[in-house]
Amino acid sequence: MIALGQQIENKFLTAVNKKSGNNILDCYQCGKCVSTCPVSSFMDFPPREIMQMIKLGLKDETYMANSMWFCLTCAACSGRCPREIDIPRVMESIRHLAIEENVNPDDPHVKNIRKFHEIFLDMVRRYGRNYELRMMAEFNIRTRNLFKDMHLAPKALLKGKIPIGHEKVKSAKAIQRMFKLAEKLENTK
Amino acid sequence: MARVGVFVCFCGANIADFVDVPAVVEEAKKIKEVKYAIDYKYMCSDPGQGMIRDAIVAHRLTSIVVAACSPRMHEKTFRKALSDAGMNPYLLEVANIREHSSWVHQKDKKAATEKSSDLIRMAVAKSIANEQLHEISVPVTKRALVIGGGIAGIQAALDIADARIPVVLVEKSPSIGGKMAQLDETFPTLDCSQCILTPKMVDVASHPYIELLPYSEVLELDGYVGNYKVKIKRKASYVNFDTCTGCGACWQKCPVKVPNEFNMGIDKRKAIYSPFPQAVPNKPVIDAEHCTMLLKGKCGICAKVCEKGSIDYAMQDEIIEREIGAVVVATGYDLWDPKPYEEYGVGRYKDIITSLEFERMVSASGPTGGVPLRPSDGKIPKSVVFIKCVGSRDEAKGIEYCSKICCMYTAKHAILLHHKVHDSHAYIFYMDIRAAGKGYEEFVKRAQVETGATYLRGRVSKIYQKGEKLMVRGEDAQIGQVVEVEADLVVLATAVYPYKDNPELARLLGISYDKYGFLSEAHPKLRPVETAKAGIFLAGCTQAPKDIPETVAQASATAAKVCGLFSGDTILKDPMISKVNTDYCSGCQNCVTVCPYQAIVTEEIPLGHGSKEIRTVAKINEGVCQGCGSCVAICRSMAIDLAGFTDMQIINEIVSI
Amino acid sequence: MTKLTYFPGCSAHGTSEEFDSTLKLVMKSLDVEMEELPDWNCCGATSAHVMTENLALALPLRNLVLAEKLDNKTMGIACASCYSRMKSTKVEMDNHPELAKKINSTIVEEGEYKGDVDVKSMLQFFYEDIGTETIAGKVTYPLKGLKIACYYGCLLTRPKNITQFDSPEYPMSMDNIVEALGATATPFDFKTECCGASFSISDTEIVLSLSGTILEMAKESGAHLIAVACPLCQSNLDMRQPDIAKKRGKKFDLPVLYITQLMALAFGYPLKDLKPSKHIIPIEQALSHIGEEIATPEVKKKPKKAVEAESEVE
């Protein structure tokens, strides 16, 4: 059971609306997004239910859901939403809010996904570009899944699918400065 | 010297809670011309009006200011109070301290009180310049024009004609009947549409007070309430209706086939055709866009086979003029084109049809003999998906509003499908079931329980083809699962949408329409069948989506309005109209060009007193002028003024604060 | 000669070299001079905007600012994901000057964003700037007989307000190009369904499931091969195909070719220039359909009283 009515002001809704530039109250629960979304069946709560949870102010439950981590930003849902809600933007906003508030769902998938993105960004921070083989290796090491996709590797390497050397941006310094300044912006909100 | 009386209303707590009413009265008393000021709990009540009547006499007041609710609310009430006290009712001014002050400044009593005083000051200043005005009496032509011959127009025409008032009924297509003629059985009773409609259509044709003009369109409307002049174009039908017997020999022999609009293009009609067997009038017309005789001078078969010699290829459009006193607009609706739903593959898949196509298919007299058939292969569908709210309630792809009838007709379609194809199943994707009406919810229950239709709560997101089937995907929000239905046929309940040419018609009639093109009523609750233009009324789906019972009710209401309007020999018109002071008029005729009603003409008067030379000045037809004030503002010579809103009155308001 | 700034993106210089090389061949035939954006950086892909707000804008912005230093009006982008990040950033910056200023502060030394370079995907460039007629005019080896399912993925046409290109639901630009090359585009309902791109490494299950459905529907459409315009789509549909086939217990044998590979072939470049060895699913078998007569689908029996648009004379 979910207890409602103890809090009149829905601060969570206000925060999500502000960050996403949408009005979640527009959602009339038609579910078109759910059957559009390619990954809704992997989500704890598909987009429609996330909207309702925000309307009910269920912040913790929303943060603990894996939904926004699974969103692929494919924008299929928003292109069909009759109330023109930018759903991927909403997903992004609650993801960023959860990151800001340091809430991490236990879902192992989410952990993988987070790790992947962290490694990816790290790669970009270091080299300015992404270095795919290293990326795969690091990912597998960090997620303790050493042999994942290893059956693909020999063939892919052989076919030159995954380059062995890698490129760097000449002004790697500039990139690193950008990362620093952007982080600072992130924190001075 | 003006002697103004000020009456300030508490409106119970509505005003008194947010405005310091006694203070406002004290403030009013300080105005030089105010000789009497008082407050009361409910000014519009009988005792409240009594206070006004008594004070007028006791204090010899020369104008009255009531500070209360909006003048749009009770101006008439208080004007009557003035009349009852023997005072000219137009010496009243209303200061709107409720809608414009107490209700909108509920958090700042001081500011609301000050503002209320200012509003009263303005009203007092204006009232000092008020003049005695008298309603204008104009004669009426007791004949009504009904535009559109669907069930709305038919009902309105019959009701008016039954009151022995002549009616001109203009229908743009070859037959009256409208959409209702295309329907099979109708909710909520499932009686046959044709069976209840056809007798009414025949009544129209035979009614001595109805002049039926099919295949016609309104071109122009001039004049004003009670005194309109209408120009109608009667399109050339190339068939002499006086001699034609409707035998049908011509269309049986005509070699040209055209998609049949009446059957939503499911079958063909001929170039000479009568839209359906029960058409009224039951005479054919030649479709000039497709007849090879009219296009290329080749053929002429129909003329050869017509024993009555009724075919006349040389016939021309005809312009008909009629004088009328009132207009009922009943031009109905069109269906919204679902093309924007690319995710449904509209246009790519033949087996996606609209509700009206389905209606024609299940109609016993329809092109498929009453059995639904897949357009792609002619097979009888077993699994049929109905999708509701297509276009409706969809700001992104369609329109915001609810089309009101599709929940009901979709339930009907499920029942009809079950009747026609026993081993079939209906799946209905819906967002809500709107079944508010007498017997409506019971009807939906019938679809659900007796027919066993599967209702799935969710909007369909995608349709794709897999082999011969259409795969329809949507969420069933009740179980929180995405479902995919294998369908033989998909029926879209497309939105009710006004005809494309409705706005053009509205402009020509001088009435307003909303952003979709539905014609606007004067007040959504209290004047739902009137337009803002006196003497023009609305019936049926031209105003908003409606089902047949509501359409008929509104049509009868317009008839009552028309009969009321025609109950006397003259009608009274607001005296707020413009007048030219010929002494100042330079004859520039700027006003003539801006008047939206062509109310201004020119006249020639002597140049000076007794002079032989003449000069041209403007002259306003007081029967035609609607009092917009355009001419007043445009006139550089300040030769025109608008009664009730004179320059003096408005400037007084401006300078009073 | 048309000039174009070229943004290859990490993949074109990595996994999808054959896209890069055929793109260059095609551009040469079309008389377009491509100038690679000097010192470009990774656009941040999905990761940046999954994790942070500002960085997700700053990374693409740097490239946009760099691009403005060149003389070309347009920057063509090879990868759909880069394109999406870059175009969204551009739209965001153009609509919110305040924000643009803020983000610009992280890359001051690169210069000030002005917003005067247009961003297009290569597909969009071919379709809008070159045109199917010109493309057809360059064809020396028509791909007649080849049936192709065009797969656009999510980001080339979505979201509509960002891309402002083709239909988000049923685009036809690639289909039209393929037809201009002489091939037949098959009706393919899943052309914009998501393949799961960014989960390629982190959550492979999802990719297998999503890409699987796409492959199935492409097969259903009767296609010999799939055409794509994005490296991520290519690698998911090609590299994962054996796994998917195993999982679903059926073989697809659907090679996945870049539209540029097909164009190069049709423009007369030899097969080896397509770098066939790069493909996990071999392409030769599919390409052998070139030159075949496509049996005109047997005219279905006229449906009883079916809809027909035009009028006719008996």
Next chain:
Amino acid sequence: METEVKEKIVSIEKPHLEAPADWQPVIMGILCNWCSYAGSDLTGTSRLQYPPNIRIIRVPCSSRVDPWFIIKSLQASADGVLISGCHPGDCHYISGNYYARRRFLVTKKLLNFVGFHENRVQFSWVSAAEGPKFAKVVSKVTEDIKKLGPLHLYKKENI
């Protein structure tokens, strides 16, 4: 010549006087009866709140608004003027608001020329159904005028 005019602009819009702390602008609102006045009534019946600075005058149609009314308002007491009529195509008098719009633009240009800031006089479309919009429009206009500062206060000191 040019510069003179400019200087005038500066002098009209930049009063040497600071507005007193409790200064509240007066805004004259001239509304057409059928759309905007009805809309403003709806704002009231919906109990939507807006700043109390506006004083509303009812006219049958926005086309009734003589440029003189605007000038007179600014001269008499108002710090700003809002004119509001029906949406284009929605005019109760068919085409009245179309003329109004054109006349208003000319007036506004003239006012700008003699040195009034363009936000002093504003025009909007509010239909009978747009109660919330009316509240928004009034709030915005009030905000704009507050930013510009007093007009007649300056005048009283200088005339």
